[in-house]
C-alpha cells in the first residue's frame with residue numbers, strides 16, 4: 884500500500900480549461916504528462932512520451948477514444964493507455980484528482 888505522505892500532488896490546470904478532443908501537455912515539476920478528456924467525460928493522465936520512439940503524444944490526433952501518435956501512427960486506447968496492436972504495451976498512467984475545480988496529478992509514480 885502506498886504511503887499517502889509520500890504522494891506528491893501537483894496542480895496543473897483548471898478542469899474547465901481542458902477542451903474535449905484536445906490532447907493537452909502539462910509539465911508538473913517538469914514531468915511530461917498528457918491529459919485527455921475521454922468520451923465518457925473522465926479526464927486521464929498518461930506519460931506524454933510514445934513508447935515507440937518518445938514522440939510527444941500531445942501532438943497526436945484523437946479519433947473517438949483512439950489517440951494516434953504524430954510520428955509513426957501507433958494508436959492507443961485513451962481509456963486504458965493500451966497500444967492497439969500489442970495491448971501488453973501501455974502508456975504509464977498517473978493518478979489524478981480534481982479539487983476546487985483544479986486538476987492535480989500525483990507525480991510520485993505512474994502505473995503501467
Ligand code: FES
Nearest residue numbers: 933935936952955
Ligand atoms: S514515436 Fe510514436 S509511433 Fe513512433
